[in-house]
Amino acid sequence: xxxxxxxxxxxxLVSLPTLVWLTLFVVVPTLLVFVIAFRPANPxxxxxxxxxxxxxxxxxxxGTLAIAWRTLWISLLTTAISLVLAVPTGxxxxxxxxxxxxxxxxxxxxxxxxxxxxxxxxxxxxxxPEGLIKKLLEAAGLVGPETTLLYNPAAVVxxxxxxxxxxxxxxxxxxxxxxDFRLVEAARDLGARPFQAFRRVFLPGIRRGxxxxxxxxxxxxxxxxxxxxxxxxxxxxxxxxxxxxxVFTDRNLPQAAALSAVLVLAVLAPLVGVLVLQxxxxxxGIVMGESP
Amino acid sequence: xxxxxxxxVVTALVxxxxxxxxLILVANSFNPARYSSRWQGVSLVWYRRLFESPxxxxxxxxxxxxxxxxxxxxxxxxxxAAYALHRYGSxxxxxxxxxxxxxxxxxxxxxxxxxxxxxxxxxxVPLGLLTIFxxxxxxxxxxxxxxxxxxxxxxDFSVIEAARDLGASPWQSTRKVLIPLLMPGxxxxxxxxFTLSIDDFVITFFVAGPGSTTLPLRIYSMIxxxxxxxxxxxxxxxxLVTFAAVLASQRLSRSKR
Numbered sequence: 001x002x003x004x005x006x007x008x009x010x011x012x013l014v015s016l017p018t019l020v021w022l023t024l025f026v027v028v029p030t031l032l033v034f035v036i037a038f039r040p041a042n043p044x045x046x047x048x049x050x051x052x053x054x055x056x057x058x059x060x061x062x063g064t065l066a067i068a069w070r071t072l073w074i075s076l077l078t079t080a081i082s083l084v085l086a087v088p089t090g091x092x093x094x095x096x097x098x099x100x101x102x103x104x105x106x107x108x109x110x111x112x113x114x115x116x117x118x119x120x121x122x123x124x125x126x127x128x129p130e131g132l133i134k135k136l137l138e139a140a141g142l143v144g145p146e147t148t149l150l151y152n153p154a155a156v157v158x159x160x161x162x163x164x165x166x167x168x169x170x171x172x173x174x175x176x177x178x179x180d181f182r183l184v185e186a187a188r189d190l191g192a193r194p195f196q197a198f199r200r201v202f203l204p205g206i207r208r209g210x211x212x213x214x215x216x217x218x219x220x221x222x223x224x225x226x227x228x229x230x231x232x233x234x235x236x237x238x239x240x241x242x243x244x245x246x247v248f249t250d251r252n253l254p255q256a257a258a259l260s261a262v263l264v265l266a267v268l269a270p271l272v273g274v275l276v277l278q279x280x281x282x283x284x285g286i287v288m289g290e291s292p
Numbered sequence: 293x294x295x296x297x298x299x300x301v302v303t304a305l306v307x308x309x310x311x312x313x314x315l316i317l318v319a320n321s322f323n324p325a326r327y328s329s330r331w332q333g334v335s336l337v338w339y340r341r342l343f344e345s346p347x348x349x350x351x352x353x354x355x356x357x358x359x360x361x362x363x364x365x366x367x368x369x370x371x372x373a374a375y376a377l378h379r380y381g382s383x384x385x386x387x388x389x390x391x392x393x394x395x396x397x398x399x400x401x402x403x404x405x406x407x408x409x410x411x412x413x414x415x416x417v418p419l420g421l422l423t424i425f426x427x428x429x430x431x432x433x434x435x436x437x438x439x440x441x442x443x444x445x446x447x448d449f450s451v452i453e454a455a456r457d458l459g460a461s462p463w464q465s466t467r468k469v470l471i472p473l474l475m476p477g478x479x480x481x482x483x484x485x486f487t488l489s490i491d492d493f494v495i496t497f498f499v500a501g502p503g504s505t506t507l508p509l510r511i512y513s514m515i516x517x518x519x520x521x522x523x524x525x526x527x528x529x530x531x532l533v534t535f536a537a538v539l540a541s542q543r544l545s546r547s548k549r
Contacts, residue, residue: 011380015389018373018433022392025430029407036410046413088299089306095299104303111310113538115491117508118527121515122313125320125524132316162313165306194296223400225494230515240402247406247498253413260406267400 033264036257045251055258064242068262071238074153074228075221078160082168082217083210085161090172090209091202095181105173112166120230123159124150127231151233159227164220168213175209176202211274219267239263318531321524338525348526351510358421358506359489362428366485369429370436371478375470377437378444396431397438404431405498412499419501427499428489435488436481443477476544483544487537 037055042048058064093104111119126133127149137143149155183205187197203210225240232238239259246256324335342348373393380386396404408427409419417423451473455465471478493508500509514523 007380011376011383011385014372014379015376015385018369018376018393018437019389021369021430021433022395025408025411025426026392026395026404029411030403032410032414033403033407036414085302085306088302092299092303107307107310110535111314113487113534114314115508115511115527115530115534117491117493117511117515118317118523118530119313121511121523121527122317124515126313126316130326162309165310169306219398220400223402225402226512240400243402243406244497247409253410256406257410260403263400263403267398267403271398 030264033257033260036254037261039254039257041252041254045253047253052254055254058255059258059262064259067237067239067242070153070236071222071224071240074156074160074236074238075218075224077157078164078221079214079217081157081161082165083213085165086168086172086213087203087206087210089169090176090206093169093173094176094179101177105170108166108169108173112163116163117226119163120159120227123155123162124231127155127158150231151236153232153236155231156224156228156236156238159231160221160224163227164217167216171212171216172206172209175206179205215270215274218270222266223263239266314531317524318528320521321528323521323524326521338522341522342525342529345522347505347510348507351505351507354421354504355490355507358424358428359486361425362432362489363482363486366429366432366436367478367482370433370481370485371440371474373433373437374440374444374477377441378447379449393434393437396434401492401494402498405495408495409498419499420504423499423501424496424504424506427495428492431492431495432485432488435484436478439481439484440474440477443474443480447473480542480544483537483540487534491534 036047038051038053040048040050040052040054089108093101093108096104125131128134129148129150131149134143134147134149137147137149138145143149179202183201184197187201188194192200223240224238225244228236228238228241229244232241239262243256243259243263246252246259321338322334322336323331324337325332373389377386377390377393405427408423408430412419412423451469452465455469456462460468491508493512496506496509497512500506511523511526
């Protein structure tokens, strides 16, 4: 039907508003980040004239590299912990009786309806030196009165896992629900121990869900800003905090743009990786997610 | 064959992990003590403080003005986009369209915030209510489009053709047949856009200017600089509002035509 000029015109007419809007406010701004990264800053917090490599060069400093490295390991650790918790949870929900399944899913979904700031704040007040968790741990003799639970990378990972866990459970549940559990039972009948059956049969069977879960946690983790800002302290800063600092404290937009450009590339890398992986497995005749 | 108890135990712990912080926060909104570790009985003192705070009211007003206008615009744009994606789904133009709409759902918020800030600064648009509005519409459109698209998936276009055969003009068949049938999806998308706009912090933080402090921006500065337990009360009220909105939207998107 694409060749009919009237239908073609209608199609353009209906699509044009969003095409124009998203080009103006998504495509152009993203390209601008890469352009501004090569412009000098002016003393008024704006963008100066001419071109420079200074911003890109300033990325290669020990401070920035340390933060990039921390961003990477915090995101990887968050992803790993979320997966370790999400796989058993997704499995339990998928194997639950029909009428329990929806209730359990609701329980997973409800926390992420709540305001994001509110959830981070809840953790901040729990971990506070006068907060409940600190006092409980102190009463149990596990930590001394001087220990601080807040303002370190561990607090950042904890709150990030809290925030992203629902997004991990959902795709894993979705694939586990379609998984044929008789395969696991067959493996057990053939003499596999429970963990073996889980690792060799169940995990490969839900690998598409795991892949999606990794993406939906890892990508937003890389761009985290509020969590490290509120519970991370100086020792828990991530790239997002550096970008905000360049914008609001140093008022240096070009340097913020250079950092953002790195973040864009870091976010694109896993996405492109997955696409390539999918194309390869399709060529090899294996469709991702189907049990071998 | 006996199944391992391990997954069940993990699930129970995960649920406790999800809910304890929220429950403690709600409980503490009624606790007159400054810190959560001391329980000093039930009181509404933080709620009273909250209602007496002019900054909170001002921020709420700004937030609502933005959310209402954002919802109105993004519902129109998002519904049209969903229609185009569904109706002409296989064309090359729609593949580009889909990629564009998908973008705001994947890209981390901070990147959207910073790139919009760069664009506004480069174009000389003064930061304020207008820039927040433009930024919010940009991500809300995608969510509305996806919600309406899900509703369109089980839409039978022969109804439209029947209306046309019976002599309805394209405009009439759209207004009298298509839109009423899509209404539950549109309303669900509108509620989603409304809640997202009210709740957004990161993007707003980057594109806000003087005099455009929204509620999340206000809450953020309350958390960041000396956290008064007033936030507990405010958070509890926000929880109530979001729950109500999302429950309503779920009900609507689930109900069959």
